[in-house]
Amino acid sequence: xxxxxxxxxxxxxxxxxxxxxxxxxxxxxxxxxxxxxxxxxxxxxxxxxxxxxxxxxxxxxxxxxxxxxxxxxxxxxxx
Amino acid sequence: xxxxxxxxxxxxxxxxxxxxxxxxxxxxxxxxxxxxxxxxxxxxxxxxxxxxxxxxxxxxxxxxxxxxxxxxxxxxxxxxxxxxxxxxxxxxxxxxxxxxxxxxxxxxxxxxxxxxxxxxxxxxxxxxxxxxxxxxxxxxxxxxxxxxxxxxxxxxxxxxxxxxxxxxxxxxxxxxxxxxxxxxxxxxxxxxxxxxxxxxxxxxxxxxxxxxxxxxxxxxxxxxxxxxxxxxxxxxxxxxxxxxxxxxxxxxxxxxxxxxxxxxxxxxxxxxxxxxxxxxxxxxxxxxxxxxxxxxxxxxxxxxxxxxxxxxxxxxxxxxxxxxxxxxxxxxxxxxxxxxxxxxxxxxxxxxxxxxxxxxxxxxxxxxxxxxxxxxxxxxxxxxxxxxxxxxxxxxxxxxxxxxxxxxxxx
Numbered sequence: 001x002x003x004x005x006x007x008x009x010x011x012x013x014x015x016x017x018x019x020x021x022x023x024x025x026x027x028x029x030x031x032x033x034x035x036x037x038x039x040x041x042x043x044x045x046x047x048x049x050x051x052x053x054x055x056x057x058x059x060x061x062x063x064x065x066x067x068x069x070x071x072x073x074x075x076x077x078x079x
Numbered sequence: 080x081x082x083x084x085x086x087x088x089x090x091x092x093x094x095x096x097x098x099x100x101x102x103x104x105x106x107x108x109x110x111x112x113x114x115x116x117x118x119x120x121x122x123x124x125x126x127x128x129x130x131x132x133x134x135x136x137x138x139x140x141x142x143x144x145x146x147x148x149x150x151x152x153x154x155x156x157x158x159x160x161x162x163x164x165x166x167x168x169x170x171x172x173x174x175x176x177x178x179x180x181x182x183x184x185x186x187x188x189x190x191x192x193x194x195x196x197x198x199x200x201x202x203x204x205x206x207x208x209x210x211x212x213x214x215x216x217x218x219x220x221x222x223x224x225x226x227x228x229x230x231x232x233x234x235x236x237x238x239x240x241x242x243x244x245x246x247x248x249x250x251x252x253x254x255x256x257x258x259x260x261x262x263x264x265x266x267x268x269x270x271x272x273x274x275x276x277x278x279x280x281x282x283x284x285x286x287x288x289x290x291x292x293x294x295x296x297x298x299x300x301x302x303x304x305x306x307x308x309x310x311x312x313x314x315x316x317x318x319x320x321x322x323x324x325x326x327x328x329x330x331x332x333x334x335x336x337x338x339x340x341x342x343x344x345x346x347x348x349x350x351x352x353x354x355x356x357x358x359x360x361x362x363x364x365x366x367x368x369x370x371x372x373x374x375x376x377x378x379x380x381x382x383x384x385x386x387x388x389x390x391x392x393x394x395x396x397x398x399x400x401x402x403x404x405x406x407x408x409x410x411x412x413x414x415x416x417x418x419x420x421x422x423x424x425x426x427x428x429x430x431x432x433x434x435x436x437x438x439x440x441x442x443x444x445x446x447x448x449x450x451x452x453x454x455x456x457x458x459x460x461x462x463x464x465x466x467x468x469x470x471x472x473x474x475x476x477x478x479x480x481x482x483x484x485x486x487x488x489x490x
Contacts, residue, residue, distance in 0.1 A: 018331030032299075036332025038417065039299040039366075040343065043373040062297040 005053065005079070006072045012048040013068055016041045028069040035068075055079070082136070084148040084201065085229035086386045087340035090326070091200040092141070092148045094440070097406055101441030103271025103463075104178025106200045109436035110208055111167050112421070114193040114428035123194075123426045124160040126216035127187055131158035134221040134338055140182030141201055150201075151182075160187055167193040175436060176272060194425075203338050205435055205448075206328055209420040210337030220335040229339050232329045233379040234386055244376075244383035251377050252346060261319035261351045261410045262443055263466055269441040270464035277472040278434040278459050284484050285455030295359040295488060296366050302415045303369065305449045305458070306347065307354060307362035308482035309413055312475055313445075314351035321410045322348045324400070329378075343378035344385075345369065346408075357490040358482060406442025419452040435459050447479065456483075 010021040010028075017024070017036055027035060037045070042065070050058045053075070064074025084092070095106035131137050135152050142151040163170055170190045174197040179186055185198040198208050214220065222228065235241045281288060292304045302325075310321040326342040347368045354361040372378075401408050419433050435448040436459060444466040449458045460476040 018334070037299075038328075039302050039369065040327040040329075040373070041332075042299045043370045046370070047374055062293060065298055 003072070005075050008049055008052040009068055009071050009075065012045045012052060013037070013071075015048065016045050024068055028072075029067055031067055032065060032071075049075070053079070080152040081142065082139070082150040082152065082229070083146065084150065085340060086231045086234055086382050087326075087342040088201050088229065089148055089385055090342065090344060091340060093400060094200065094407070097401070097440040098271050098438050101269065101271040101406070101463075103274075103438045103441065104175060105438065107175070107179060107197055107438045108200055108205055108208065109171055109175060109198075110196045110205065110212070111171050111434040111436065112194045112196070112212070112425065113167065113431040113434070114425065115431050116428040118189060118194070118425075119427040120160070120162060120189060123189065123215070126426075127160045128157045129217070130211070130215055130219050133219050136202070136221075136338055137185050139184060141184070141199065142182070148201075150184075158185075158187070160189060162189045164191065166191050167195055170195045171197075171436065175274060175438060178438075200437075201340070204326065204328065204340060204342070205414070205416045205450075206420065207337040207339065209416075209433070210335075212425070213420045213422070214335075214337065221338055222335070228336060229341075231382050231386075232341060233343060233376075234382045235379065241383040241386055244380045245387060248377075248380035248384040251372075251375060251380055255320065255322055255346055255348055255408065257320075258350075259319040260408065261313055261317045261321050263313070263316055263410075263445060263462075263470060265465050265469050266406075266442050266444045269444045269466050271438060271441040271444075272463065273467075274436075274439065274461055274463045275467040275472050276436055276459055276461045277476045278457065279476045279480055280432065280454040280457040281480070281484065282455050285451075288456055288483050291483075291488060296362045300362065300366050302449075303366035304362045305415055305447075305483070306365050306413055307349065307358055308479050309411060309447050310349050310351065310354035310361055310365075311358055311482045311486070312478035313410055314355040315478060316470065318351050320348045321351050321354060322346060322408060323411060323413050324407055324409045325414065327378075344381045345372050345377060347372065358486055359488045360490070406440045409443050410445075411443055412437065412439055412446040414446075414448050416448065416450040419450060421452075423453070432457070436461065439463050445475070 010024040013024045014021040046058050060074045064070045091106050099105050139150040139152045142149050167190045170188050184202040188195050235244055292301050296303050306323055325345040329341045329343045347365055349361050349364050421430050432452045432454045437446055439446040439461055441463055444463040446461045460472045462472045
């Protein structure tokens with residue numbers, strides 16, 4: 001069964017970066033900055049994730065903002 | 080043929096008016112390419128001419144009419160590369176003083192030690208201008224005729240929704256009126272020219288600054304930290320709310336649409352007293368304010384308000400930008416362009432670095448532009464007219480450098 005957190009992270013990043021969710025999943029170990037994310041984009045992604053996952057005030061530690069994979073791990077640790 | 084300007088374009092036209100009112104050349108930006116070695120001038124001239132043919136908007140003029148602002152396309156004349164025996168600084172100063180001429184959008188001049196691109200912000204932003212220089216010639220993949228080309232990502236589709244969002248924009252900006260805004264003494268009535276600029280490169284200190292950014296606001300906190308450093312430097316000259324208007328690039332990463340504005344607009348503020356006491360707390364406050372603005376759909380609301388421009392005139396938008404007074408309702412114009420898009424070489428010459436300039440409205444009369452290139456993190460500090468005499472940009476730049484690099488992060 002697909003991981004709903006990973007699916008939500010990949011979908012939110014895909015919407016912001018103009019990529020497909022599959023393309024984000026394929027680059028899950030790459031740095032978010034290398035994928036083209038900036039601070040404004042990150043704000044949008046975090047708010048998008050709050051809506052998708054029904055979370056409030058999603059606040060990830062700096063280490064969890066390294067790549068899509070670390071974002072998934074960070075959110076998994078929070079919920 | 081006429082292309083209707085986007086709402087973001089409209090914002091830049093209003094700023095153009097504000098700069099001209101204080102005697103400036105309009106809302107122009109400038110890239111000063113510091114080059115080493117011989118530029119292949121013939122190839123550059125060919126590429127520049129071809130760019131005009133591929134993207135005729137480069138040779139368009141700004142037009143106004145009852146339908147609002149737009150771009151008038153003319154039978155595209157060849158863009159001419161101008162060469163000069165002067166150095167980059169001389170060329171840049173002359174271009175900034177004279178402006179681009181009525182309605183013109185872009186000019187490229189080659190000097191003895193580099194090149195100067197001067198452009199109108201209605202055409203594009205600094206990243207777009209860099210993209211243009213990077214892609215010159217056959218690489219220019221502009222599709223300026225695409226109907227979606229100048230569409231604002233966040234603008235509501237229907238007039239009814241736009242109306243509600245526009246009304247909400249007033250509530251969003253109201254907190255910025257609750258306290259006096261910190262402005263440098265002498266900003267009122269200050270002329271936009273002559274403008275004085277100093278460029279600062281942090282070089283090897285960049286690594287240390289990156290470490291300070293990571294420990295205070297995290298890996299995506301560069302802009303917030305830079306804004307806090309500017310706020311702290313300004314706070315040595317007054318009290319009140321330090322207000323920064325920011326335009327953020329809403330284009331998808333890697334977008335080839337370099338000759339377009341697709342901006343989101345933010346007004347971020349921090350108390351001067353907080354910036355004076357605790358740099359890290361000020362940076363965190365600015366980061367959180369950015370997030371709160373995005374969560375409140377601030378960009379959508381501001382674009383909706385600006386979208387009524389053709390119907391109700393520029394009065395409403397100008398009121399929002401200046402709160403009924405001339406000039407931007409801001410303490411300083413600050414931008415962070417990020418990493419330069421140019422490669423290591425450009426038409427045969429080595430790119431040593433790129434400095435940025437904008438024409439600043441006389442009020443607030445101060446601008447700080449952050450960017451990165453091979454030299455590391457850098458910033459250009461500009462002050463206009465009487466302000467530059469009261470506070471030399473070298474001194475303000477040194478204070479910003481101190482806050483970025485050396486100031487203890489613990490209060």
